[in-house]
Amino acid sequence: MTRQTMTVQEAADYLGVCTDTIYNMVREKEIPHFRVRRRIFFTTAAIDDWIRQQEQQVVS
Numbered sequence: 001m002t003r004q005t006m007t008v009q010e011a012a013d014y015l016g017v018c019t020d021t022i023y024n025m026v027r028e029k030e031i032p033h034f035r036v037r038r039r040i041f042f043t044t045a046a047i048d049d050w051i052r053q054q055e056q057q058v059v060s
Helices: 008-015 019-027 044-059
Strands: 034-036 039-043
Touching (some): 008 044
Antiparallel strands (some): 034 039
């Protein structure tokens, strides 16, 4: 079974940005995420959907 979640570092690598960018986006609620206690996680499906939405906003 493959993992469905990513850490902040993994999300940063996946998107090609630094972890500070991810933390800022989380703080501003600009990227879908969830927390388990103090840790921040992202689901691969939610990030992929979010990317598609970002692409559509640029095209529209």
